[in-house]
Amino acid sequence: MLLNPEKTQFIRGATPVLLLSVAPVHGVLPVLAAPDGAVPRREGWNIVSKLTLCVVDGPGEAGFIIPAAAAPVIDTGNGAEAGEMGDWCTDTERAGGAVVLSLDELPEVLDRAYLVGSGSAHGGFMASLN
Template identity: 70%
Template sequence: MLLTPEKTLFVRGSTPVLLLADVPIHDVLPVLNAPDGAVPRCEGWSIVSKLTLCVVDGPGEAGLVVPAVGAAVLDGEGGISRPGDMADWCADTEQAGGAVVLSLDQLPEVLDWARLLGSGSARGGFVPSLA
């Protein structure tokens, strides 16, 4: 399934994050509750991040294709990054060996990691890169 870029936020960092809103794979991802910040691995899932698109592949038919060109990329503090930072997000993902994928009802206006990771309404976890 092709996802519209308006339903995504790419967040840079030593462990990059892909935030998804109102996506059809929400119920397939595991419920996430990591108030201590230790995000569990999403077994059976993989991610491929490229400059033009990002593929999140799950078990069976579950998965998404996210257009990455022109996508919103934030720095780890929630500030808007510069154009071209998608290449840096991809490099972060490669270096980390994957990314944290979080599915939410809606994208947050403010990145409050404690709230996002401990809410019990988010789904997802660490998704390893496909080698």
């Protein structure tokens, strides 16, 4: 399934984050429970990040593709510059994956503590297959 890049935010950082809005896998992903801030690894889920496409693959038929070249790459607010998709891909390779979070809507202001602790996000850390 193809996900509109306008429904995504690629966020750079030591552990990169991919935020999704109206994702087709929202109901398949577990609710994120990380009261201590440690995002759990999601077994059976993987991510492949390339300059033109980002693929999130889950168990069975779950998964989607994002035309990454058209997606926004934003600043983390803690030192990483917005950059380009290639920079986000490098962050993902360095971290061995990315945190993928599905939300009802994309936030106007990035607040990682809220996203991880709110109970409204679905997802977790997904290992990179790059």
